[in-house]
Amino acid sequence: xxxxxxxxxxxxxxxxxxxxxxxxxxxxxxxxxxxxxxxxxxxxxxxxxxxxxxxxxxxxxxxxxxxxxxxxxxxxxxxxxxxxxxxxxxxxxxxxxxxxxxxxxxxxxxxxxx
Amino acid sequence: xxxxxxxxxxxxxxxxxxxxxxxxxxxxxxxxxxxxxxxxxxxxxxxxxxxxxxxxxxxxxxxxxxxxxxxxxxxxxxxxxxxxxxxxxxxxxxxxxxxxxxxxxxxxxxxxxx
DNA sequence: TGCGTAAATTCGCAATTTCGAATATACTAC
DNA sequence: GTAGTATATTCGAAATTGCGAATTTACGCA
Numbered sequence: 001x002x003x004x005x006x007x008x009x010x011x012x013x014x015x016x017x018x019x020x021x022x023x024x025x026x027x028x029x030x031x032x033x034x035x036x037x038x039x040x041x042x043x044x045x046x047x048x049x050x051x052x053x054x055x056x057x058x059x060x061x062x063x064x065x066x067x068x069x070x071x072x073x074x075x076x077x078x079x080x081x082x083x084x085x086x087x088x089x090x091x092x093x094x095x096x097x098x099x100x101x102x103x104x105x106x107x108x109x110x111x112x113x114x
Numbered sequence: 115x116x117x118x119x120x121x122x123x124x125x126x127x128x129x130x131x132x133x134x135x136x137x138x139x140x141x142x143x144x145x146x147x148x149x150x151x152x153x154x155x156x157x158x159x160x161x162x163x164x165x166x167x168x169x170x171x172x173x174x175x176x177x178x179x180x181x182x183x184x185x186x187x188x189x190x191x192x193x194x195x196x197x198x199x200x201x202x203x204x205x206x207x208x209x210x211x212x213x214x215x216x217x218x219x220x221x222x223x224x225x226x227x228x
Numbered sequence: 229t230g231c232g233t234a235a236a237t238t239c240g241c242a243a244t245t246t247c248g249a250a251t252a253t254a255c256t257a258c
Numbered sequence: 259g260t261a262g263t264a265t266a267t268t269c270g271a272a273a274t275t276g277c278g279a280a281t282t283t284a285c286g287c288a
Contacts, residue, residue: 006136007133009133013127013130013136014131017127017131018245019120019124021124022127034264035264035265045248047248047250047268048247050266053266054266055245060208066265069254069256069264069265070255071266077208079207083201084123086193087123088123090193091119094174094190132276134276148235149236159279160236161236161238161279162278165277180284182285183233184233232286233286233287234284234286236283239278239279241276242275243277245275246271247273249269249270250267251266251269253267254266255265256262256263257263
């Protein structure tokens with residue numbers, strides 16, 4: 001069962017492992033938003049947004065409800081916001097290392113290894 | 115910068131988005147362990163373990179120190195354990211939905227869609 | 229020096245993820 | 259019915275990930 005639990009956790013992490021999906025979750029922090037509103041606010045391609053929303057739906061991180069023409073999304077459990085906040089603290093407490101790490105990653109992408 | 119922060123968070127989530135890597139982090143909860151000990155405890159292939167450890171190192175989730183012939187790993191920041199514990203609570207509070215979700219996923223893999 | 233052990237890296241290869249373009253579905257209003 | 263809008267899904271290509279086998283690197287010891 002512990003193995004099962006780890007698989008579950010890994011799937012949740014995987015669902016959150018994309019900047020756009022994190023942006024969506026954070027945008028829903030203040031309350032429900034329609035897909036269209038999310039697209040506008042985050043400046044996303046329509047199909048791309050829909051695909052990311054599908055991932056979040058599949059992992060039950062968000063729930064959707066139809067209202068006439070549009071679909072509103074909301075966070076199923078605010079505990080995920082708690083997790084994101086912890087990550088923010090994590091980020092700032094390791095800021096200097098983090099920055100150099102990010103820089104490293106970028107320069108590697110520019111000039112990929114030797 | 116907020117975009118940058120999201121990229122950073124996404125990378126951390128990505129690093130944790132694998133059952134084996136979660137198992138490694140949890141195994142390090144109680145203190146340092148050598149790579150060999152981790153391999154034995156988690157019953158991993160040597161190269162596979164090393165690759166997962168490389169991911170965790172790259173994202174600075176673990177730090178390593180050499181001691182003679184072997185390499186000991188430790189968690190850089192116990193706050194990640196906190197995150198995993200929150201996930202556990204999340205898991206149990208949504209247990210019934212989670213189980214059906216997992217079942218769904220498995221059956222889809224067995225008989226992929228229609 | 230050479231041998232043995234611990235760990236990291238490299239090498240295919242298969243599976244998964246991500247993207248935008250295109251298409252399909254669902255609803256509203258006329 | 260048709261037209262228009264909102265959202266979801268499908269498609270194909272590029273990039274990334276995960277794996278075990280094989281190899282390499284690094285260390286301790288005789």
